[in-house]
Amino acid sequence: MAGSAHLIDRRLNGGNKSATNRQRFIRRYKEQLRRAVGDMVDKRSITDIDGGGEVNLPGRDISEPSFRHGPGGNRETVHPGNREFSPGDTIRRPQSGGGGGGAGGEAGEGESTDAFVFTLSREEFLNIFFDDLELPHLVRNYLGTVQQKKMVRAGYVVEGSPTNLSVPRTMKSSLGRRVALSAPIRRELDAAAAALAEARARPADAAEIARLETQIADIEARLKRVPFLDDLDLRYRHRVFMPQPVARAVMFCLMDVSASMDERKKDVAKRFFTLLYLFLSRKYEKVEIVFVRHTDNAEEVDENAFFHDPKSGGTVVLSALELMHEIQVERFPAGQWNIYAAQASDGDAFGSDAGKSARFLGEKIVPACRYFAYVEIPDGQDARQSSLWVEYETLTAAAPNFAMRRVSGRDEIYPVFHELFKKETA
Numbered sequence: 001m002a003g004s005a006h007l008i009d010r011r012l013n014g015g016n017k018s019a020t021n022r023q024r025f026i027r028r029y030k031e032q033l034r035r036a037v038g039d040m041v042d043k044r045s046i047t048d049i050d051g052g053g054e055v056n057l058p059g060r061d062i063s064e065p066s067f068r069h070g071p072g073g074n075r076e077t078v079h080p081g082n083r084e085f086s087p088g089d090t091i092r093r094p095q096s097g098g099g100g101g102g103a104g105g106e107a108g109e110g111e112s113t114d115a116f117v118f119t120l121s122r123e124e125f126l127n128i129f130f131d132d133l134e135l136p137h138l139v140r141n142y143l144g145t146v147q148q149k150k151m152v153r154a155g156y157v158v159e160g161s162p163t164n165l166s167v168p169r170t171m172k173s174s175l176g177r178r179v180a181l182s183a184p185i186r187r188e189l190d191a192a193a194a195a196l197a198e199a200r201a202r203p204a205d206a207a208e209i210a211r212l213e214t215q216i217a218d219i220e221a222r223l224k225r226v227p228f229l230d231d232l233d234l235r236y237r238h239r240v241f242m243p244q245p246v247a248r249a250v251m252f253c254l255m256d257v258s259a260s261m262d263e264r265k266k267d268v269a270k271r272f273f274t275l276l277y278l279f280l281s282r283k284y285e286k287v288e289i290v291f292v293r294h295t296d297n298a299e300e301v302d303e304n305a306f307f308h309d310p311k312s313g314g315t316v317v318l319s320a321l322e323l324m325h326e327i328q329v330e331r332f333p334a335g336q337w338n339i340y341a342a343q344a345s346d347g348d349a350f351g352s353d354a355g356k357s358a359r360f361l362g363e364k365i366v367p368a369c370r371y372f373a374y375v376e377i378p379d380g381q382d383a384r385q386s387s388l389w390v391e392y393e394t395l396t397a398a399a400p401n402f403a404m405r406r407v408s409g410r411d412e413i414y415p416v417f418h419e420l421f422k423k424e425t426a
Contacts, residue, residue, distance in 0.1 A: 022124075025118070026124060026128075029057065030128070032057050032058075033055060033057070033118070033120070033128055034128055036055035036056060036057060037055065037120075037125065037128045040053065040055065053119070053120060053125065054117050054118070054119050054120070055117070055118055055119075055120060056117055057117075057118055151239045151240070151241060151242075152239065152240060152241075152242045153237065153238070153239055154238045154239060154240040155238050156169055156235040156236060156237060156238055157235075157236050157238045158232070158234060158235065158236070159234075159236065160236025160237070160238065161236065164236045164237045164238075164239075165234065165235075165236055165237075166235050166236065166237050169235040170229075170233055170234055170235045171233075173232075173233040173234075173235055174228065174229050174230070174233040177230065177232065177233055178226055178228070181226050182223055182226050185219060185222055185223050185226075186223070188219055189216065189219040189220065189223065192212060192215050192216045192219055193216060195212055196209065196212040196213065196216060199212055248286065248287075248288070248336065248337050248338065249280070249287045249288070249337065249338040249339075249340065250287070250288040250289075250290060250328075250332045250337050250338070250339055250340070251276070251277075251280050251287060251288070251289050251290070251340045251341070251342070252290045252292060252324050252327075252328070252339070252340070252341035252342070253273050253276070253277075253289065253290065253291050253292065253306065253341075253342055254292045254293075254294070254320045254321075254324060254341065254342070254343040254344070254345075255269050255270075255273070255291075255292075255293050255294075255306065255343070255344045255345070256269075256293075256294060256295075256315055256317070256320075256344065256345035256346060256348075257293045257294070257295060257310075257311045257312075258294075258295045258296075258312065258314055258315040258348070259295075259312045259314075260315060260346050260348045261345075261346050261377075265346055265377040267410075268344075268377050268407055268409065268410060268413065269344035269375070269377060270307050271410065271413055272342075272344060272375055272407065272413050272416075272417065273306075273307075273342070273344065274307075275413065275414070275417055276342055276417070277289065279417075279421065280340075288332070288337075289303070290324075290327060291303060291305075291306035292320050292323055292324055292327075293305075293306055293311070293320075294315075294316065294317070294319050294320035294323075295311060295312065295314055295315065295316070296314040296315065296316045296319070297316065297319050298316075298319040298320040298322070298323040299323070300323065300327065314350060315345075315348045315349055315350060315353070316349075316350065316353055317345065317349055317353055317354070317357040317388060318353055318356050318357045318360060320343075321357055321360050321361055321364075321365060322360065324341065324365065325360075325364050325365055328365075328368060334368040338370050339368055339369045339370060340369060340370055340371050340372075341365065341369055341371075341372045341373070342372070342373045342374075342375065343372070343373070343374045343375070344375045344376075344377065345374075345375075345376060345377070345388065346376065346377050346378065346379070346386070347376045347378065347385075347386025347387070347388040347389050348386060348388070349386070349387055349388045354386075354387040354388045354390070354391040355391050357388065357391065358388075358391035358392055358394060358395060361392070361395065361402075362394075362395045362398070362399065366395065366399045366401065366402050369401060370401060371401050371402075371403075372399075372401060372402045372403075373403050373404070373405075373420050373421075374392055374402075374403070374404040374405075375404075375405055375406075375407055375416065376388070376389055376404065376405070376406045376407070377406075377407055377408070378406060378408060380408060381408045389404070389406075392404055403420055405419065405420060
């Protein structure tokens, strides 16, 4: 054999698993998997939601139609040998309602369902989990996965359009070629000139001098035949298309961490932001997250401090909105960034802070945002509307990119999130 080809499969599949078959199975039983994932969400905390895991699918949902022998009729069957029958014996038909191979016990009562266990990876789990969600007011051109092509320089090539001809690079190539080709000729010319000078300095016949002069003339003629510019010297500027992100996105997370926000409320808020962070991480290849927490004053913190560092004090919502506006103007201009924001609070506000916050939000922040979501966490489902809720409610009619919802417990986080970030319809 002249040679052999070897194919190496580097797909990250486990033993006896096929990536193609897995995708085919997921597409075929998407609805059953979606229901199973929904059941997992109810039982799993949102902080652990991106871990994948096993889902149980009822056997009746994935059963395939098949042909079976119906009762009655004449048919021939072949049975293995045993100690009760011999060739030629006639086997009696079982009594009505009877069955073969049973232990004689009575059948159980109730409905039972065989379960099929299917393991979902983290990516597969999130794809199903977020399948029917979409960022509101999000134009397709601004998706993180959508890219545009941009012309960038990629060196030089020997063929191209005359408008892309690089004269400096062409002359350098020409000089290098002429030096490389003429160097041995010049060495040969120098040797012949030295031999002619030596012949003239000593008594020599005229024939040898004439031969050396003819040789020098031939070498000089060869040197002149080295072209000043050749087609091989031409260099053209080369440009290629490189994919570039169409736009950038930033997400502001604002949370009240005052004394009125007890551990239950903070836990609900943290879980909502965790779900939101997972959603944005999936939707954008690169996204900036800004965490702003506030009591009577606001501060920008990292993710760990935002979720875990304890702090207490009063509540001044306006301080967080002003800090967000400062950060947005300095670091994330509205013309260059897609700005999204979410605020979590129990709605408590001192005095005129609620009215000032609503006016500042409507005048400075909402116009610069593509979407702003306010989530209020009351003391209970029957709690009265807070002053902040009442003031914010005046913005919903005039600002279509502003939404507000109330969340009382963990079980309401996903439905509210689903409602806030549901797919838009034409």
